[in-house]
Amino acid sequence: MYSFMNDYSEGAHKRILELLASTSLEQNNGYGEDKHTKQAKKYINNLLGPVEADIHLIPGGTQTNLLVISAFLRPHQCVIAADTGHINVHETGAIEATGHKVLAMPCIDGKLTPEVILQALKTHSDEHMVQPKMVYISNTTELGTIYSKAELIQLSKVCRERGLILYLDGARLASALTCKENDLTLSDLADLTDAFYIGGTKNGALLGEALVLTKEELKEDFRFLIKQRGALMAKGFILGIQFEALFEDDLYFTLGRHSNAMAKEIERALQELGVSFLAPPMTNQLFPILPIHLLKELEKEFTFSVQKEIDEKHSAIRFVTSWATTQESVAALCSFLKKTLT
Amino acid sequence: MYSFMNDYSEGAHKRILELLASTSLEQNNGYGEDKHTKQAKKYINNLLGPVEADIHLIPGGTQTNLLVISAFLRPHQCVIAADTGHINVHETGAIEATGHKVLAMPCIDGKLTPEVILQALKTHSDEHMVQPKMVYISNTTELGTIYSKAELIQLSKVCRERGLILYLDGARLASALTCKENDLTLSDLADLTDAFYIGGTKNGALLGEALVLTKEELKEDFRFLIKQRGALMAKGFILGIQFEALFEDDLYFTLGRHSNAMAKEIERALQELGVSFLAPPMTNQLFPILPIHLLKELEKEFTFSVQKEIDEKHSAIRFVTSWATTQESVAALCSFLKKTLT
Amino acid sequence: MYSFMNDYSEGAHKRILELLASTSLEQNNGYGEDKHTKQAKKYINNLLGPVEADIHLIPGGTQTNLLVISAFLRPHQCVIAADTGHINVHETGAIEATGHKVLAMPCIDGKLTPEVILQALKTHSDEHMVQPKMVYISNTTELGTIYSKAELIQLSKVCRERGLILYLDGARLASALTCKENDLTLSDLADLTDAFYIGGTKNGALLGEALVLTKEELKEDFRFLIKQRGALMAKGFILGIQFEALFEDDLYFTLGRHSNAMAKEIERALQELGVSFLAPPMTNQLFPILPIHLLKELEKEFTFSVQKEIDEKHSAIRFVTSWATTQESVAALCSFLKKTLT
Amino acid sequence: MYSFMNDYSEGAHKRILELLASTSLEQNNGYGEDKHTKQAKKYINNLLGPVEADIHLIPGGTQTNLLVISAFLRPHQCVIAADTGHINVHETGAIEATGHKVLAMPCIDGKLTPEVILQALKTHSDEHMVQPKMVYISNTTELGTIYSKAELIQLSKVCRERGLILYLDGARLASALTCKENDLTLSDLADLTDAFYIGGTKNGALLGEALVLTKEELKEDFRFLIKQRGALMAKGFILGIQFEALFEDDLYFTLGRHSNAMAKEIERALQELGVSFLAPPMTNQLFPILPIHLLKELEKEFTFSVQKEIDEKHSAIRFVTSWATTQESVAALCSFLKKTLT
Missing domain, CATH: 3.90.1150.10 (Aspartate Aminotransferase, domain 1)
Known part of the structure; x- marks a missing residue:
C-alpha cells in the first residue's frame, strides 16, 4: 500500500545519509558552531542576494514558528494569520503557549492579502485589544497554493508601511519555489520578508529548517532564544551536514x-x-x-x-x-x- | 588536537547510521506512530520491570526537561533542584519561560538529599511563596557523581510522603548505570521515580532522549504537550530507529x-x-x-x-x-x- | 452632558462609602483574612443554596477571568467562548498571555449553545490541536442578552457530559438576575456552573468581583494563584466591606x-x-x-x-x-x- | 490588642475618604482617562524635576512589579534582585509566571551593590544562561534600610554603563524619603532610575501605586500591558482621586x-x-x-x-x-x- x-514518510536522501556517515567520527564543536553548519550557511547565503542575513538551523517547523513569533513580539502584540494557517490550527496552541494571540483572518485559498491585513489593523485600534505586530504567511500555503512575486511585494509594502514584521513559513518552500507558476527566488524572499525559513524536513532531510533573519533588529541575541526553547541541538552539526548536502549544489x-x-x-x-x-x-x-x-x-x-x-x-x-x-x-x-x- | x-562531538554509532540508511526508503507513519518507535519502546519497556510506563521519544534534553516540568505543575508550583542543576544554570531560563520558578538549593557534589528537600518545604509554607511540587535530580549529576540505590530510595520516600513528583534527568544515564559504584537499574528508576529520561544524544545517537513516565497521573494527554512545545518530530521514526539500535541488544x-x-x-x-x-x-x-x-x-x-x-x-x-x-x-x-x- | x-462612570453607592468610612480606623488582617470579608462571604453563601462554595474577592473582572482560566487549564487546553466574548476581544490577549488559546465560536446574540460547543469539540480531536476544556459564558452577554434557566441547564449538561468546566462571567450579573425575562437565581448558578463571579464594579462598588468556586477540584490552592497574578489585595478588607454593604440586605x-x-x-x-x-x-x-x-x-x-x-x-x-x-x-x-x- | x-491594617486617611465621597456622583471617564488622574499626575510630575515621565496608577505592588518587569524584558532576559527582594520571595513566583528568571544575589542589609551586579554579569556570559537586563531594588528595602543618594548614583552608573534597566520598588517610598538618614528626592529617583513606583497602599490609600516611567523606550504601549495583566481599573478615577489627595499638598x-x-x-x-x-x-x-x-x-x-x-x-x-x-x-x-x- x-x-x-x-x-515526511521516508528518511533522508541518500546523499545526506552518506555525508552523515562519512563525517560521523569527526570531532565537531557543539551547538551549531561547527564547520559544516558554517559551510551550509555560506551556501545558503550565496543564494540570498546582497542582504546580510543571520541563518540559524532549527530542528523542526513548529519550533521555528514559536521561536520566531515569541522572539519578536512584546507581550501585548499578536500575529495575523490566515484562518487556515498552520500556527492557528495545527500546532496545539504553541504560539499562545508563548503568550501571544494568533489573530486568524478568513482567507481565500489559504492566502493573506493587504486588504485582510488592513482590516485586522482597523479593528484593533486601542489598548483594550491586542496589537497586531507580525504577519505570518506560508509558502506553499496549507492548501498547496503559492504567493506570486507581485503578491509578496504588495504584502511586504503594507507590512513596511504599517510597521509589521513579515514572516514566511517555508516548510514546503522547495515545492513552492520550483512549481510552474512560481516567479519568486530565495533572494526575493530575503528582500521582501523580515524572516523566513527554508524547510528541510519535508524536502529530503531527516530533520531541520534553515531560518533566515534579514531584518537587523531581529538578529540580536537570537541564540539565547533558540536555547531557551530547547531548539539548540547539542549536535548541531547534524543539521549543518544535512543543509550542506542539500545546498552544495542544486539538490x-x-x-x-x-x-x-x-x-x-x-x-x-x-x-x-x-x-x-x-x-x-x-x-x-x-x-x-x-x-x-x-x-x-x-x-x-x-x-x-x-x-x-x-x-x-x-x-x-x-x-x-x-x-x-x-x-x-x-x-x-x-x-x-x-x-x-x- | x-x-x-x-x-557530543561525534555523530552516531555506526550501527545507528546503518539502520537509518537501511530503512530510509520505507514509508513510515509520522509523529512517532511508526513500527520502529513501537519496537524501541518495547525493548526499553522490557528493562523497566513490572511498571506500566508510557515512553516518549523527544529530540533533546532541554526540551524534555521543560516539557516534563511544565506539563505537571500548576502555575503556582515550582521545582526544587540542586543549585548546580542543569535546569537552574544552563538552560537559559527554559523552565521559567514556561512560568515556573526553579528553587535552587545549595548542595554537595551536585546531589539533592531528603534534608535539603525538607528545608525547601519548610521555608515555603504559604500562598505568598511558590509551592514546591516537583524534585529534579540528574544522574550522573552535573559534577559527574551518581546516586546510589539507597540514596534514591530515600529521596523517593520523602517525595511520596510529601506529595512531590520525582523526576530524574538522565542525559548521561548510560554512564551512571555502568560505572563501578552504581547499584541502580532501569527497573529501579521506573520503580523509584515518577518520570525519568534515558539520554541518547550523549551516548551514541544523533539526537534523542527516551522519556519514561511511570506515574499514572502524568501520562494523560502528554502527546498534546509534546506537540505544543515543538517536540513532536514529523519524522519521529528517526528517533525510533536510533533507540531500536541502542536497545535491541546491549549497545x-x-x-x-x-x-x-x-x-x-x-x-x-x-x-x-x-x-x-x-x-x-x-x-x-x-x-x-x-x-x-x-x-x-x-x-x-x-x-x-x-x-x-x-x-x-x-x-x-x-x-x-x-x-x-x-x-x-x-x-x-x-x-x-x-x-x-x- | x-x-x-x-x-462605571460614578464612584460607589453611598452606603458603601459610609461603611468604608466608619470602619476605616479599625485594624484588620491583611490579604482578605478579615472579619468584613468573612461576613460578606457568609451573606453571599446564604444565597447559594446547599452548595459548598469557596468565595474569593478579586479587584477586577479581567483579573478574575485570567485567574480562573489559567488556574484550571493544563498548558494544552483552551477555553471556548462566543466570538463576541469579552475575553476574546476586549482583554488585550490577557488569556493568551497566560498561555491558553481562546477558541472563539460564531454565535447569535452573544450566546453559546450546546450545538456550538459540540461543534468545537468535533473539530478539535487530536494532539495537533488545542484541547477544549472550559466554556466561558457571560451573563448578561456583551450584547445585553441573558441566559434562561433552561438554556443554562442545557449548557451545564453538555459540559458535564463532556468533562468541560463551565465558567460564567458575571460582570453585569446584577442586571441579568433582575431583568424581566430572567428566571435564574444565584443558587441556580451555584448549581449549574463550576465557577462564576458576581460583579461589583459595574453595580455600585468602587471595585471588586466576588468569585464563587463550586466545583471541588477548582478550590485547591486558589489563594496562591490570586497572589501570583497580583490580585491578592493587601487591604483585602476594602473588598470585604463593599460586598458586606451590597449583600447585608437587598442592595x-x-x-x-x-x-x-x-x-x-x-x-x-x-x-x-x-x-x-x-x-x-x-x-x-x-x-x-x-x-x-x-x-x-x-x-x-x-x-x-x-x-x-x-x-x-x-x-x-x-x-x-x-x-x-x-x-x-x-x-x-x-x-x-x-x-x-x- | x-x-x-x-x-496596611487600616483603611485610608480621612482626606482621601472625603474626596472619594464628595466626587462619587460625578461621571468620570473610565480606565484612568479622567480629570482626577490627570490632576494627580500633574502634582506628581511637579516633584520629578525636568524629566518627562509617564505616570500610570496601578492597583497593587505585585501587579506593578510583574507589569514593569515583563513589559521590558525579552524572553531570554532576567532581572537581578537581592535574595531578600520581594519579587524573589514573596510574590508566589509572579515574575517567573511571566516567563522570566529572578536572579537572586546574596546581599547585606537587603541592598544591591555595583559589585554584586557586576558579579552577576560576569557569571552570565553566553547563550546557555539567561541574560541579565534589569536590576530590581526596593527603597525602603525589605529589611527597612534605605539607599543613600551616593549609593543610588553608583547603581545608576553601573546600570547605564552595562545597558541594564534600573527599577525601584517604592512600596514604602514615603517612609524611605522622610527618614532621618535619607538624602534622596523624587526628582533624584526620576533622574537616576528608569522606572520606579510611589507606593500608596502602605501610606494611607485604600489601594494604588503610582508608577513613574522615565526612560523613553519604556513608555511605548504601556497601557496595553496594564490592560493585559488585568491592572487597568474600569474606575481608574478611584486611584486618581486618592493620589490627588495625597499630593495636592504635603500629605x-x-x-x-x-x-x-x-x-x-x-x-x-x-x-x-x-x-x-x-x-x-x-x-x-x-x-x-x-x-x-x-x-x-x-x-x-x-x-x-x-x-x-x-x-x-x-x-x-x-x-x-x-x-x-x-x-x-x-x-x-x-x-x-x-x-x-x-
Missing part, C-alpha cells in the same frame, strides 16, 4: 521539482477525469473533490487524508507527493483513478 | 561502559600524579584541579573546559570522555599529563 | 433593578419610535440602530459608544444605564430621541 | 514622617534596653532581636511577625508602624518592652 499521506531544488512533477502527473489524470479541486493545484499537495463512496476503495490501496466534507456525497481529500515518491506509485494511483472514476 | 570538551550499556573505561584511565593517571578532584571521579566527567600555568600547555594539544577557579594558582577543569573516545587519544592525554605534572 | 457610555439587587428600569424607559421610547435593535433589549445595555446623521446631534448632549456599522446610513450604538443613572437624564434622552426621530 | 504586623510625606516617628520611639526604647537589630533601624520597619521566651508574653498584647531565628534563644521579629499608628499604642508597646526586658 503506497502512502500519499504526507511528505534542494531538484528534490522540490521531483515532488511537484509527481503531483503534476496525478493532477493531470484527475483533470482529464473532470475532477474539481478545493484549491488550485500547483505544488505537491493536491485537494481533489471525490465522491465519498469511492474513498473506501481508494483506501485499500493508497493512504491519504480527508480534508473537508463538501456535501453529502463529496469530500475533498489530500494527496501529498514528496522527494521520494516513485514513478511507479504515481502510475498506480493514476491508473486506479482512471479505472474507478470512469 | 583531540577534544575532551564534551560527549546502549556497552557505549556507556566504554566512556567510563576511557575516563577511568585518565583518572588513574591523575590519581597517580597526586591530583585532587573537585568532585569524586566516578563516570565520564572528570574535574581535576590543576595548576593554572599548565593549562596553556594542555590547550595546545587537547580541548577541555574550565569549570571553576579554585585559588590564584589552581583551577578545576573538566575532561569528558564519550562512546567515541579512542584509546589512542586517552593514551596521549595520560602521557602528556605524566610528562608535564612530574 | 450626560454619559450613557458605561456603567445588590436593588441597584441592578434600578439600572434595568432606567434602560427600560429608554427602550420604550425607542420602541415607540419604531427603532430596531442589534440584539433583543433586556438589560442595562441597549443597542438601537440609528441613522448615522443623527449621531452627530446626539453627541452634543449625550455620551455613548458606536457598536457596529449596519449599512451606509445606519449604525448600532450602545446606551448603558447604571445604578447611578438618574430619572432626569433618562427623561432628557427620551425627549431628545422623540424630538429628533419623529 | 494593637497590631504592629504591617502598614504623602506627612504620613511617611508620622510612621517613621512612631518607629523611632519604639527604636529608642529598644536601644535604651540594649536590644540589637537584624538590620540598622531607619524607617517604619524594625527588626529587633529578642529572647524567644519573651515573645509569648508580647503576643498577648501586640501583633507582630517573626522574621528569623537567630539562635536557640533569640529571634528577630518585625514591628511595623504606619500612617495610622497611634501615639497611645506606641507608648503601650514601649512601656511593655521596658517592663519586660529589664
Whole structure:
C-alpha cells in the first residue's frame, strides 16, 4: 500500500545519509558552531542576494514558528494569520503557549492579502485589544497554493508601511519555489520578508529548517532564544551536514521539482477525469473533490487524508507527493483513478 | 588536537547510521506512530520491570526537561533542584519561560538529599511563596557523581510522603548505570521515580532522549504537550530507529561502559600524579584541579573546559570522555599529563 | 452632558462609602483574612443554596477571568467562548498571555449553545490541536442578552457530559438576575456552573468581583494563584466591606433593578419610535440602530459608544444605564430621541 | 490588642475618604482617562524635576512589579534582585509566571551593590544562561534600610554603563524619603532610575501605586500591558482621586514622617534596653532581636511577625508602624518592652 499521506514518510536522501556517515567520527564543536553548519550557511547565503542575513538551523517547523513569533513580539502584540494557517490550527496552541494571540483572518485559498491585513489593523485600534505586530504567511500555503512575486511585494509594502514584521513559513518552500507558476527566488524572499525559513524536513532531510533573519533588529541575541526553547541541538552539526548536502549544489531544488512533477502527473489524470479541486493545484499537495463512496476503495490501496466534507456525497481529500515518491506509485494511483472514476 | 570538551562531538554509532540508511526508503507513519518507535519502546519497556510506563521519544534534553516540568505543575508550583542543576544554570531560563520558578538549593557534589528537600518545604509554607511540587535530580549529576540505590530510595520516600513528583534527568544515564559504584537499574528508576529520561544524544545517537513516565497521573494527554512545545518530530521514526539500535541488544550499556573505561584511565593517571578532584571521579566527567600555568600547555594539544577557579594558582577543569573516545587519544592525554605534572 | 457610555462612570453607592468610612480606623488582617470579608462571604453563601462554595474577592473582572482560566487549564487546553466574548476581544490577549488559546465560536446574540460547543469539540480531536476544556459564558452577554434557566441547564449538561468546566462571567450579573425575562437565581448558578463571579464594579462598588468556586477540584490552592497574578489585595478588607454593604440586605439587587428600569424607559421610547435593535433589549445595555446623521446631534448632549456599522446610513450604538443613572437624564434622552426621530 | 504586623491594617486617611465621597456622583471617564488622574499626575510630575515621565496608577505592588518587569524584558532576559527582594520571595513566583528568571544575589542589609551586579554579569556570559537586563531594588528595602543618594548614583552608573534597566520598588517610598538618614528626592529617583513606583497602599490609600516611567523606550504601549495583566481599573478615577489627595499638598510625606516617628520611639526604647537589630533601624520597619521566651508574653498584647531565628534563644521579629499608628499604642508597646526586658 503506497502512502500519499504526507511528505515526511521516508528518511533522508541518500546523499545526506552518506555525508552523515562519512563525517560521523569527526570531532565537531557543539551547538551549531561547527564547520559544516558554517559551510551550509555560506551556501545558503550565496543564494540570498546582497542582504546580510543571520541563518540559524532549527530542528523542526513548529519550533521555528514559536521561536520566531515569541522572539519578536512584546507581550501585548499578536500575529495575523490566515484562518487556515498552520500556527492557528495545527500546532496545539504553541504560539499562545508563548503568550501571544494568533489573530486568524478568513482567507481565500489559504492566502493573506493587504486588504485582510488592513482590516485586522482597523479593528484593533486601542489598548483594550491586542496589537497586531507580525504577519505570518506560508509558502506553499496549507492548501498547496503559492504567493506570486507581485503578491509578496504588495504584502511586504503594507507590512513596511504599517510597521509589521513579515514572516514566511517555508516548510514546503522547495515545492513552492520550483512549481510552474512560481516567479519568486530565495533572494526575493530575503528582500521582501523580515524572516523566513527554508524547510528541510519535508524536502529530503531527516530533520531541520534553515531560518533566515534579514531584518537587523531581529538578529540580536537570537541564540539565547533558540536555547531557551530547547531548539539548540547539542549536535548541531547534524543539521549543518544535512543543509550542506542539500545546498552544495542544486539538490534542494531538484528534490522540490521531483515532488511537484509527481503531483503534476496525478493532477493531470484527475483533470482529464473532470475532477474539481478545493484549491488550485500547483505544488505537491493536491485537494481533489471525490465522491465519498469511492474513498473506501481508494483506501485499500493508497493512504491519504480527508480534508473537508463538501456535501453529502463529496469530500475533498489530500494527496501529498514528496522527494521520494516513485514513478511507479504515481502510475498506480493514476491508473486506479482512471479505472474507478470512469 | 583531540577534544575532551564534551560527549557530543561525534555523530552516531555506526550501527545507528546503518539502520537509518537501511530503512530510509520505507514509508513510515509520522509523529512517532511508526513500527520502529513501537519496537524501541518495547525493548526499553522490557528493562523497566513490572511498571506500566508510557515512553516518549523527544529530540533533546532541554526540551524534555521543560516539557516534563511544565506539563505537571500548576502555575503556582515550582521545582526544587540542586543549585548546580542543569535546569537552574544552563538552560537559559527554559523552565521559567514556561512560568515556573526553579528553587535552587545549595548542595554537595551536585546531589539533592531528603534534608535539603525538607528545608525547601519548610521555608515555603504559604500562598505568598511558590509551592514546591516537583524534585529534579540528574544522574550522573552535573559534577559527574551518581546516586546510589539507597540514596534514591530515600529521596523517593520523602517525595511520596510529601506529595512531590520525582523526576530524574538522565542525559548521561548510560554512564551512571555502568560505572563501578552504581547499584541502580532501569527497573529501579521506573520503580523509584515518577518520570525519568534515558539520554541518547550523549551516548551514541544523533539526537534523542527516551522519556519514561511511570506515574499514572502524568501520562494523560502528554502527546498534546509534546506537540505544543515543538517536540513532536514529523519524522519521529528517526528517533525510533536510533533507540531500536541502542536497545535491541546491549549497545546502549556497552557505549556507556566504554566512556567510563576511557575516563577511568585518565583518572588513574591523575590519581597517580597526586591530583585532587573537585568532585569524586566516578563516570565520564572528570574535574581535576590543576595548576593554572599548565593549562596553556594542555590547550595546545587537547580541548577541555574550565569549570571553576579554585585559588590564584589552581583551577578545576573538566575532561569528558564519550562512546567515541579512542584509546589512542586517552593514551596521549595520560602521557602528556605524566610528562608535564612530574 | 450626560454619559450613557458605561456603567462605571460614578464612584460607589453611598452606603458603601459610609461603611468604608466608619470602619476605616479599625485594624484588620491583611490579604482578605478579615472579619468584613468573612461576613460578606457568609451573606453571599446564604444565597447559594446547599452548595459548598469557596468565595474569593478579586479587584477586577479581567483579573478574575485570567485567574480562573489559567488556574484550571493544563498548558494544552483552551477555553471556548462566543466570538463576541469579552475575553476574546476586549482583554488585550490577557488569556493568551497566560498561555491558553481562546477558541472563539460564531454565535447569535452573544450566546453559546450546546450545538456550538459540540461543534468545537468535533473539530478539535487530536494532539495537533488545542484541547477544549472550559466554556466561558457571560451573563448578561456583551450584547445585553441573558441566559434562561433552561438554556443554562442545557449548557451545564453538555459540559458535564463532556468533562468541560463551565465558567460564567458575571460582570453585569446584577442586571441579568433582575431583568424581566430572567428566571435564574444565584443558587441556580451555584448549581449549574463550576465557577462564576458576581460583579461589583459595574453595580455600585468602587471595585471588586466576588468569585464563587463550586466545583471541588477548582478550590485547591486558589489563594496562591490570586497572589501570583497580583490580585491578592493587601487591604483585602476594602473588598470585604463593599460586598458586606451590597449583600447585608437587598442592595445588590436593588441597584441592578434600578439600572434595568432606567434602560427600560429608554427602550420604550425607542420602541415607540419604531427603532430596531442589534440584539433583543433586556438589560442595562441597549443597542438601537440609528441613522448615522443623527449621531452627530446626539453627541452634543449625550455620551455613548458606536457598536457596529449596519449599512451606509445606519449604525448600532450602545446606551448603558447604571445604578447611578438618574430619572432626569433618562427623561432628557427620551425627549431628545422623540424630538429628533419623529 | 494593637497590631504592629504591617502598614496596611487600616483603611485610608480621612482626606482621601472625603474626596472619594464628595466626587462619587460625578461621571468620570473610565480606565484612568479622567480629570482626577490627570490632576494627580500633574502634582506628581511637579516633584520629578525636568524629566518627562509617564505616570500610570496601578492597583497593587505585585501587579506593578510583574507589569514593569515583563513589559521590558525579552524572553531570554532576567532581572537581578537581592535574595531578600520581594519579587524573589514573596510574590508566589509572579515574575517567573511571566516567563522570566529572578536572579537572586546574596546581599547585606537587603541592598544591591555595583559589585554584586557586576558579579552577576560576569557569571552570565553566553547563550546557555539567561541574560541579565534589569536590576530590581526596593527603597525602603525589605529589611527597612534605605539607599543613600551616593549609593543610588553608583547603581545608576553601573546600570547605564552595562545597558541594564534600573527599577525601584517604592512600596514604602514615603517612609524611605522622610527618614532621618535619607538624602534622596523624587526628582533624584526620576533622574537616576528608569522606572520606579510611589507606593500608596502602605501610606494611607485604600489601594494604588503610582508608577513613574522615565526612560523613553519604556513608555511605548504601556497601557496595553496594564490592560493585559488585568491592572487597568474600569474606575481608574478611584486611584486618581486618592493620589490627588495625597499630593495636592504635603500629605504623602506627612504620613511617611508620622510612621517613621512612631518607629523611632519604639527604636529608642529598644536601644535604651540594649536590644540589637537584624538590620540598622531607619524607617517604619524594625527588626529587633529578642529572647524567644519573651515573645509569648508580647503576643498577648501586640501583633507582630517573626522574621528569623537567630539562635536557640533569640529571634528577630518585625514591628511595623504606619500612617495610622497611634501615639497611645506606641507608648503601650514601649512601656511593655521596658517592663519586660529589664
